[in-house]
Amino acid sequence: MGVKIAIVNSSSFGRNFPEHLEKLKKFGEVDRFQFPYDMHGKELAEKLMGYSIIVASVKPYYDKEFFEYKDKTLLITRHGIGYDNIDIKSAQEKGTYVTKVDGYVEREAVAESAVTLLLDVVRKVRGASLKVKDGKWSERASFMGAELRDKVIGIIGIGNIGSRVCEILRYGFNAKVIAYDPYVPSGLIRERGAEPVETLEEFLKEADMISLNASLNKGNYHMLSFKQFSMMKDGVYIVDTARGELIDNEALMKALDDGKVAGVGLDVIENEPIDENHPLLKYENVVITPHISAYTRECLKGMGDKVVSDIEKVLNGEEPDGVIKL
Numbered sequence: 001m002g003v004k005i006a007i008v009n010s011s012s013f014g015r016n017f018p019e020h021l022e023k024l025k026k027f028g029e030v031d032r033f034q035f036p037y038d039m040h041g042k043e044l045a046e047k048l049m050g051y052s053i054i055v056a057s058v059k060p061y062y063d064k065e066f067f068e069y070k071d072k073t074l075l076i077t078r079h080g081i082g083y084d085n086i087d088i089k090s091a092q093e094k095g096t097y098v099t100k101v102d103g104y105v106e107r108e109a110v111a112e113s114a115v116t117l118l119l120d121v122v123r124k125v126r127g128a129s130l131k132v133k134d135g136k137w138s139e140r141a142s143f144m145g146a147e148l149r150d151k152v153i154g155i156i157g158i159g160n161i162g163s164r165v166c167e168i169l170r171y172g173f174n175a176k177v178i179a180y181d182p183y184v185p186s187g188l189i190r191e192r193g194a195e196p197v198e199t200l201e202e203f204l205k206e207a208d209m210i211s212l213n214a215s216l217n218k219g220n221y222h223m224l225s226f227k228q229f230s231m232m233k234d235g236v237y238i239v240d241t242a243r244g245e246l247i248d249n250e251a252l253m254k255a256l257d258d259g260k261v262a263g264v265g266l267d268v269i270e271n272e273p274i275d276e277n278h279p280l281l282k283y284e285n286v287v288i289t290p291h292i293s294a295y296t297r298e299c300l301k302g303m304g305d306k307v308v309s310d311i312e313k314v315l316n317g318e319e320p321d322g323v324i325k326l
Contacts, residue, residue: 003028003074003315006051009035010079012300013055013307020304027315037272041065053311055079058291062086067094075099075320077310079303080294081106081160082243084216088324098324099310103160105302106294110241111164113293114211115172117239117265118153120287122146122209124263127284148173154207155179155194156223157214157242163192165211170194178206181214204231209238216243224248229255235262241293244269249280256283267293 005024007013010032014021024030035047040061046069048054054076056062062076067090076086078100091098120126123145131139153169155162158179169175170193179194180203189196197203200223204210210232214220224238225248238261240247249270255261263285269278272291280286294303310320 003053004051005030005053005055005311006048007032007055008048009033009037009057009059010055011057012295013079013304016297016300017304020308023308024311027311035060042069045069053077053314055307055311056086058082059085062091064090067091067096070094075310075314077307077320079307082215083324084243086324088326092326097310097314097320099306099320099322100324101303101306102322105306106299107160107164109296109299110161110213110293111168112296113267113289114161114165114213114239114241115168117241117267117287117289118148118209118211118237121239121263121265121285122148122237124285126287148175148209150174150176151208152176152178152206153209153211154197154203155181156200156203156210156212156246157181158184158189158192158194159213159215161241162211162213165213166193169211178203200228201231204228205233208233208236210236212238212240212242212246214242214246216245221245222248222251224251226251226254229260232260234260236260237263237265239265240269241267244272253279253283256286263287265289267291 005028037059040063042065044060045066049071052072052074054073056076056078058080062085064087073096075097081101081103083098083100086098088098124143128143148169153175155166155177158166158181166177170177177194178197179189180197180200181189186196223246229251265287267289268291269288280288313320
């Protein structure tokens with residue numbers, strides 16, 4: 001078919017399942033690119049000129065200026081479920097399809113990752129293991145943890161993934177789950193197994209542990225900042241497997257210094273990727289993983305299948321499944 005396909009900033013597509021990449025090569029030229037995460041606009045458009053199909057990761061930004069300068073783009077298919085780095089309105093105006101992986105594909109993997117991080121920071125698994133490696137078994141008494149049973153665990157964003165986190169915590173650990181989600185009716189929140197809380201302030205005052213599972217939008221950037229941390233219980237635990245931009249890191253570090261936050265598990269962080277000098281890494285009660293929540297064999301297989309299917313349908317003159325529209 002002679003098309004040019006760009007795989008942009010995706011470290012996993014076609015790596016573990018090379019058949020996905022081989023299928024794309026049958027359609028035309030396939031090239032990989034690794035751009036700075038903050039690249040956008042005209043600069044990004046010029047780098048991708050001539051590529052009519054883009055397999056996109058969480059960054060960089062395909063903003064209004066990008067579409068103004070970019071030549072014909074048939075499809076931007078997200079190798080993931082979030083699409084906050086793509087200007088959907090501008091894409092539609094340019095006649096570009098934007099698709100993403102169906103939510104259910106990542107549901108189990110990301111939900112299990114959220115619970116894993118929570119257990120890690122609450123039971124201090126990583127820190128205790130490092131002590132053994134350092135020959136300090138005798139310090140085991142310093143690793144006093146807590147149980148999830150009967151704790152009030154709050155979920156911010158009880159949609160596709162958050163609802164599964166709720167199921168695991170409520171039915172697997174007998175926790176009391178509350179949820180704050182202004183986009184989901186109270187009745188539906190209850191059907192998903194959580195008790196709805198109307199305001200974020202009330203939610204923060206009740207929760208012993210918090211899991212962030214909300215998508216990022218203009219209204220929730222730094223939704224957890226200085227004021228919000230001050231409302232939380234002392235000794236709260238927080239995990240974030242959604243978007244790093246939901247948390248103000250300066251406010252988080254103050255809360256850690258003050259003892260307000262007892263432990264944090266992050267699979268995402270603002271301005272990722274970070275290096276070994278990031279100030280949050282100095283805290284022993286902070287566990288940070290490199291955005292790997294979706295990295296299970298089952299999930300990556302399903303993600304790659306969807307991307308290939310989207311591309312194949314577009315090149316056959318069909319509309320791909322699940323086009324994102326305003």
